Amino acid sequence: MKDPVDVLIIGAGASGAAVAWSLAETKMHILCLEQGGWMNPAEYPSTGRDWEAKFYGEWSTSPNVRGRPEDYPINDDNSPIKVVNYNAVGGSTVMYTAHWPRLHPSDFRVKTLDGVAEDWPIDYDMLVPFFEENDRIMGTSGMSGDPLSPLTHPPMPPQPLGLSGPLIGTAMNKLGWHWWPSDTTVATMDYEGRARCINLGHCTPACAQGAKSSTDITYWPQAIRAGVELRTHCRVREITTDENGMATGVVYYDKDGIEQFQPAHVVIIACNGVGTPRLLLNSASSRFPNGLANSSGLVGKNLMFHPYAQIYGFVKEPTDSNRAPPTCLWSKEFYDTDLSRGFVRGYGIQFGRGAGPVFEAVASEQKGILPWGADHHRVFRKLNGHRIAVSAICEDLPEEHNRVTLDPVLKDSSGIPAAKIDYTISENSRKMMDHALARGREILETAGATDICINDPIPWGGWHLLGTARMGTDPERSVVNEWGRSHDVKNLFIVDGSVFVTSGGVNPTSTIQAIALYVADQMKQRLTNLFD
Amino acid sequence: MPDQLALTPRQRDDLRTIAAMIIPASDEYKVPGADDPAIQADMLATLGRDTVLVRQALDHLARLAGQPLSELDVAKRDAVAQEFRSSGGAAAATLVRVVLQCYYRDDRVLRSLGLELRAPFPKGHVLPDGDWSLLDPVKARAGSLRRAP
Numbered sequence: 109m110k111d112p113v114d115v116l117i118i119g120a121g122a123s124g125a126a127v128a129w130s131l132a133e134t135k136m137h138i139l140c141l142e143q144g145g146w147m148n149p150a151e152y153p154s155t156g157r158d159w160e161a162k163f164y165g166e167w168s169t170s171p172n173v174r175g176r177p178e179d180y181p182i183n184d185d186n187s188p189i190k191v192v193n194y195n196a197v198g199g200s201t202v203m204y205t206a207h208w209p210r211l212h213p214s215d216f217r218v219k220t221l222d223g224v225a226e227d228w229p230i231d232y233d234m235l236v237p238f239f240e241e242n243d244r245i246m247g248t249s250g251m252s253g254d255p256l257s258p259l260t261h262p263p264m265p266p267q268p269l270g271l272s273g274p275l276i277g278t279a280m281n282k283l284g285w286h287w288w289p290s291d292t293t294v295a296t297m298d299y300e301g302r303a304r305c306i307n308l309g310h311c312t313p314a315c316a317q318g319a320k321s322s323t324d325i326t327y328w329p330q331a332i333r334a335g336v337e338l339r340t341h342c343r344v345r346e347i348t349t350d351e352n353g354m355a356t357g358v359v360y361y362d363k364d365g366i367e368q369f370q371p372a373h374v375v376i377i378a379c380n381g382v383g384t385p386r387l388l389l390n391s392a393s394s395r396f397p398n399g400l401a402n403s404s405g406l407v408g409k410n411l412m413f414h415p416y417a418q419i420y421g422f423v424k425e426p427t428d429s430n431r432a433p434p435t436c437l438w439s440k441e442f443y444d445t446d447l448s449r450g451f452v453r454g455y456g457i458q459f460g461r462g463a464g465p466v467f468e469a470v471a472s473e474q475k476g477i478l479p480w481g482a483d484h485h486r487v488f489r490k491l492n493g494h495r496i497a498v499s500a501i502c503e504d505l506p507e508e509h510n511r512v513t514l515d516p517v518l519k520d521s522s523g524i525p526a527a528k529i530d531y532t533i534s535e536n537s538r539k540m541m542d543h544a545l546a547r548g549r550e551i552l553e554t555a556g557a558t559d560i561c562i563n564d565p566i567p568w569g570g571w572h573l574l575g576t577a578r579m580g581t582d583p584e585r586s587v588v589n590e591w592g593r594s595h596d597v598k599n600l601f602i603v604d605g606s607v608f609v610t611s612g613g614v615n616p617t618s619t620i621q622a623i624a625l626y627v628a629d630q631m632k633q634r635l636t637n638l639f640d
Numbered sequence: 641m642p643d644q645l646a647l648t649p650r651q652r653d654d655l656r657t658i659a660a661m662i663i664p665a666s667d668e669y670k671v672p673g674a675d676d677p678a679i680q681a682d683m684l685a686t687l688g689r690d691t692v693l694v695r696q697a698l699d700h701l702a703r704l705a706g707q708p709l710s711e712l713d714v715a716k717r718d719a720v721a722q723e724f725r726s727s728g729g730a731a732a733a734t735l736v737r738v739v740l741q742c743y744y745r746d747d748r749v750l751r752s753l754g755l756e757l758r759a760p761f762p763k764g765h766v767l768p769d770g771d772w773s774l775l776d777p778v779k780a781r782a783g784s785l786r787r788a789p
Contacts, residue, residue: 152761154759154760154761155759155761155762156759157745157757157758157759158686158741158745159759159760160741160744160745161686161741161742161745164690164737164741165688165689165690166689175689212785212786212788213785213786213787213788214785214786214787214788216788217788217789220789221786221788221789231788232788251775253779255778255779255781255782255783255784256783256784256785257785258785267767268767268768268769268770269768269769269770269771269772269774270767270768270770271767271768271770273770274770274771274774277774277775278774280778281774281777281778284777284781286778286781286783287778288775288778289775305764306762306763306764306765307764307765307766307767308760308761308764308765309760309764309765310760316760316761316762317761317762317764428767430760431765431767432765432767444786465744465750465753465755466740466741466744466745469740469741469743469744470736470737470740470741473662473736473740474733480661480662480663480721480725481661481662481664482664482666484662484663484664485663485666485668485669485671489669489753492753
């Protein structure tokens with residue numbers, strides 16, 4: 109039998125890396141098990157001439173399409189939004205757009221302000237030191253002073269506006285609407301051993317330059333130097349418990365597929381809003397027949413995705429196409445509740461700079477604006493290199509019927525039951541998306557765009573996996589307490605997006621990592637009575 | 641088995657014919673059609689994980705055509721193509737995507753579009769910084785964050 113470790117972290121992505129790094133200073137024996145492996149930037153898509161084609165196969169954002177041995181399948185047939193993720197050291201920070209807004213202070217008080225959902229048991233101010241620390245380690249670029257966003261202090265200047273930015277900014281100014289250069293985790297100058305962005309463009313499916321921050325090149329090297337052990341290609345099947353209801357360790361399959369047991373004094377789950385409830389439900393036992401940490405019955409429930417309403421069009425002027433990071437600007441014009449719009453809460457906007465030629469051809473043919481036959485060439489030259497896009501990140505409110513359960517049939521390559529998603533877009537979200545599409549059309553038309561198309565929702569837009577093990581002070585209405593510890597299992601913690609109470613209208617990774625650092629800090633402060 | 645043998649000769653003929661219908665050659669733009677031998681060879685060599693769906697698409701196309709697609713008269717061929725695209729589902733979409741992704745990485749085509757014949761890495765691209773005074777109206781309007789009690 110293996111020697112027990114002090115802390116066992118499951119998952120080496122955004123939150124697992126952050127919590128590992130933070131806890132390393134305790135000098136405890138910390139082990140992280142990750143089902144994926146280390147990435148090799150020399151194999152990233154942008155290093156080859158077939159860089160765009162890979163997006164439809166081995167570098168798809170969907171684990172179901174990608175089907176790498178490290179991936180696990182997800183039954184999302186009963187959802188208009190499909191789950192996208194990545195499984196490796198770095199997790200989905202390997203494959204993300206690096207857009208880096210934070211939740212707003214008001215997002216933590218939704219019930220109080222708008223009478224819907226629940227307030228968080230923590231607030232924005234409590235997270236500020238951890239946002240700041242995280243921004244420093246991940247390395248952010250942007251422009252301080254946005255009047256409609258929380259004040260941030262990016263250590264690097266913003267990305268260039270390029271060709272697309274001025275087109276969007278001019279249109280927004282004509283409309284009198286807010287816009288601002290996005291905070292991103294794209295390094296715009298050499299930073300902490302990372303080379304500056306050289307505009308490879310195709311950087312969502314991993315950055316060969318290393319300019320886009322992912323935790324395999326930020327947190328992990330530091331955590332490992334500080335003594336954290338990271339064991340790759342280890343897929344955890346279940347968390348085990350003893351007669352006192354305490355976690356005792358995990359059963360996992362090692363890189364050779366051999367079943368192993370790793371005892372641990374503390375278990376931290378960092379598997380995202382789908383992987384975490386899946387693991388908890390797969391850890392059911394006679395003592396916890398409905399799944400581990402699930403006395404509330406809320407494990408897997410309240411799944412929030414952020415339905416993306418996207419609208420795009422084509423301008424006469426050349427845009428950045430694939431020659432820049434995909435996002436550079438945001439707008440918070442419609443972020444806060446205005447009941448005259450017919451819905452509660454709101455959405456952030458991220459603007460898209462353009463697309464590469466293959467993506468443009470495939471997408472435009474599918475939309476019916478790129479014809480077959482002799483006119484194909486003329487139309488393609490009108491479209492290619494002329495796209496600008498408006499994507500609204502609509503705040504999804506928690507609803508228990510939106511959930512993650514275990515699929516009765518589907519299993520991963522290790523024989524572990526897979527996750528099943530049941531999700532519908534709510535009436536409030538629907539109204540919000542319609543509003544966003546109408547405003548997006550105004551923006552595009554003001555910019556002079558034609559051939560306007562929509563993705564409503566972006567079908568493979570389930571990037572943000574939130575709410576399925578939410579935090580709260582009431583054990584009957586939440587899965588973990590206000591510092592991330594399971595109400596039911598006193599040595600079990602959750603630090604990923606599962607703990608979100610509400611979703612806000614922004615990309616969540618910055619807030620996920622700030623929460624992971626906050627939970628780690630709380631653990632360090634309570635080491636002597638962690639299990640009380 | 642090499643990928644080019646994954647399709648039967650009849651399927652390869654139909655793939656070539658439908659590819660030319662999607663993207664014919666153009667003297668005006670000085671580009672080959674998607675039935676060009678080099679582009680077809682690229683498709684066959686890189687079908688990979690798309691092979692099954694492309695086969696399904698070609699089977700569907702063969703059923704609609706009833707004979708080799710190239711032997712139909714133009715009107716009938718166009719009608720079959722339209723029906724193929726509208727009723728072919730994910731398989732037809734995959735076939736079309738395979739045609740497009742191989743066509744739009746061909747050197748002659750990229751050259752015609754004014755694009756460089758290279759991978760993005762390591763050279764990357766240069767972006768103009770842009771006119772940051774565009775932000776002045778936003779700064780002037782200011783605004784404030786919603787309060788959070």
